[in-house]
Amino acid sequence: MVTKETDNFNIEQICISGQCFRMEPIDGSTYSVVAGGRYVEITQEGKSCTFRCAEEEYESFWRHYFDLDEDYGAYIKNIDVKDDYLRSAALLGSGIRILRQDxxxxxxxxxxxxxxxxxxxxxxxxxxxxxxxxxxxxxxxxxxxxxxxxxxxxxxxxxxxxxxxxxxxxxxxxxxxxxxxxxxxxxxxxxxxxxxxxxxxxxxxxxxxxxxxxxxxxxxLHHLDAFPVDTHISQALKAHYRRGFPKRRYKGYRGVMQQYIFYYELNGKR
CATH class of the missing domain: 1.10.340.30 (Hypothetical protein; domain 2)
Known part of the structure; x- marks a missing residue:
């Protein structure tokens, strides 16, 4: 087993973020993930995450898969202080990371x-x-x-x-x-x-x-400038960005902002 403390990582938020479909809860704090022909169970308590796999497998695959070397806190800090909607979305979904999937x-x-x-x-x-x-x-x-x-x-x-x-x-x-x-x-x-x-x-x-x-x-492909627009995103853009989403400001990580918005639209109004 491997236990790590990580900022801006929430396995539950990632599970329901709409980017992966082979991750599911086993109990309240443990999730199973199947990816790349591998299987792992992850238990999270606060910032502490335990990966039930060998250290070598964590370092060679899961660390990269969950994009754990990237500083997502920096993305959040760069959000326009005047953009209350996006700041609220990022606050709610601050544990989301863009997975490196097949x-x-x-x-x-x-x-x-x-x-x-x-x-x-x-x-x-x-x-x-x-x-x-x-x-x-x-x-x-x-x-x-x-x-x-x-x-x-x-x-x-x-x-x-x-x-x-x-x-x-x-x-x-x-x-x-x-x-x-x-x-x-x-x-x-x-x-x-x-x-x-x-x-x-x-x-x-x-x-x-x-x-x-x-x-x-x-x-x-982990192209973080990709910004998928589905029904939920389209509605959010019409409601909050009538002049268009400021993609230029978030060049290099627009897709991260998209995930915050998508997650907020699906889960922020419950």
């Missing part, structure tokens, strides 16, 4: 996310993993499933994933899996591109529109 998994996940809610997205992805992923067992004996590789989905009929509750989104995921598996799309190449270049390439994929491309760029 590009293929994020591409498939956000294709599934279209016209869908977070609970259903989680269920769809769980179904896909249990049906087409690899069954594994954690050191603690808990069974989990990896996210299937593109090759595992590429030979399916376009409607096959309807059995996993994807509905019309099945063809989006299957066709994209084929494009990657057959070499028409090179994910390593996309990883090497700048944000505008990567977004342009992602927009060529079947079923990928502007919002989904930005989500993939932010959560699958």
């Amino acid at each position: 590009l293929w998994e994020m591409t498939a996940s956000f294709l599934i996310s279209q016209q869908n809610n977070i609970t259903r997205i989680r269920r769809c992805i769980s179904n896909i993993c249990e049906t087409y992923g690899e069954k594994r067992e954690s050191a603690s004996g808990r069974v989990y499933y990896t996210f299937p590789e593109p090759e595992a989905l590429a030979e399916l009929e376009e409607d096959a994933l309807k059995e996993c509750n994807l509905g019309y989104r099945s063809k989006y995921v299957v066709r994209t899996a084929r494009s990657i598996a057959y070499g028409d799309v090179n994910l390593d190449h996309i990883r090497s591109l700048s944000y505008p270049e990567a977004k342009a390439e992602l927009l060529k994929l079947y079923g990928v529109g502007d919002k989904v491309a930005d989500c993939i760029c932010l959560f699958g």
Whole structure:
């Protein structure tokens, strides 16, 4: 086990922030996470987080995955003192970090996310993993499933994933899996591109529109200037930024601000 004290890190906030779909609560303070073929359980009490994994695995994977070397406090300090809305949003969601997630998994996940809610997205992805992923067992004996590789989905009929509750989104995921598996799309190449270049390439994929491309760029490529605009963000911008969101001010970490706004819109009015 590895125990660390970290500022601006809240596993519960990250879990419900809408950027990841394979993280879930086990009890009040412990969460499980499946990523990169790995499984970890994290217990948080205040700033103290215990990762139930070996020190080597924490250093080589989870530390990077949770973006723990980045100073998110500096992002919050740079928010315009006159922007009461954004300051309130950042205060509420101050424990959110932008995870460094797998590009293929994020591409498939956000294709599934279209016209869908977070609970259903989680269920769809769980179904896909249990049906087409690899069954594994954690050191603690808990069974989990990896996210299937593109090759595992590429030979399916376009409607096959309807059995996993994807509905019309099945063809989006299957066709994209084929494009990657057959070499028409090179994910390593996309990883090497700048944000505008990567977004342009992602927009060529079947079923990928502007919002989904930005989500993939932010959560699958860690391009922090990506600023996905969905219904919640659009409503917030209309209500609080009639002249447009001041993206120039937050160049280099606009996506972090987007997450604060998204989280606030979903959770700040309960």
